[in-house]
Amino acid sequence: MDDIYLLKFGGNAIKGKEDLDRLSKEVAGLIKDGAKIIMVHGGGPEINAEMERIGLVPKKVAGLRITDDAVLEVAERVLRDINVQVVDAMVRANIDAVGLAGYDVASFERKKPYLVKENGEDVLVDLVNVGEVTDVDLGAIEDLLMKGVTPVIYPIGQDDRGHLNVNADSMASGIAAGIRCREMIQITDVPGILLDIDDSSSLQTLLTLAQVDGLIADGTISGGMIPKVEACRRALLAGVSKVRMVNGKDKKSIVSDVMQEGVEHGTVITK
């Protein structure tokens, strides 16, 4: 289907009712202009806060959360709660939205222990209950979109051993790759990829995957930005026409201008 936009946001970019209402209004505008929208949300800061409240210590490697059984329980509970709040906000903006878990619309594979580069060093990590999308139930998603329903997906998957925590960017790219949407947009808390994260004028408006590789290798891209650019890579290689990152804090527009030709904001990554 044409004109499918997948929007992903995290809890740093969109915080609380006011932010959610603002984003929902913009999404309602896109739908009115003919777009079909799939929403995927994360909940990193909220999961951290709840973990700390009950005495667990959040641990991440290269932006991915180490998720033992106790952490999985927290992540799932918090994400479900956020999902209800997102759907409520969308409904307030007159969007016909439905909340879904990742496992309702996709299949997953548990991540095996693997080597990552952190600050230039190889580290072997076992993320435990963490998965990635392998297949998407295209029929289920297309059915909803055809009926004018907007799916709002939280990133919990499952395999035959149980539920899996999925990085929200990875969830988004798995769905985007399966559905080959027109554009995947990651709404985050920075204007895009910056050469210096303390200087917004160092924004890179257009980058190739090869340039991104260079920025990972030299440490310019780190932490939560790593799964984000890897998500862009997966989506692009699977045939998604366009991927970009925008700032959820932008007062002018978060996503309302994305259907207008020639208007660019944020960072666009190309093959």
Ligand SMILES: Nc1ncnc2c1ncn2[C@@H]1O[C@H](COP(=O)(O)OP(=O)(O)OP(=O)(O)O)[C@@H](O)[C@H]1O
């Ligand atoms: N080169 C870079 N340019 C911009 N941001 C960067 C860069 N390198 C690292 N970052 C970090 O990546 C962060 C965005 O990723 P993060 O995972 O924190 O947010 P998110 O994915 O939007 O939210 P969530 O993880 O809750 O879904 C930025 O806030 C910034 O600190």
Ligand SMILES: [Mg+2]
């Ligand atoms: Mg993140």
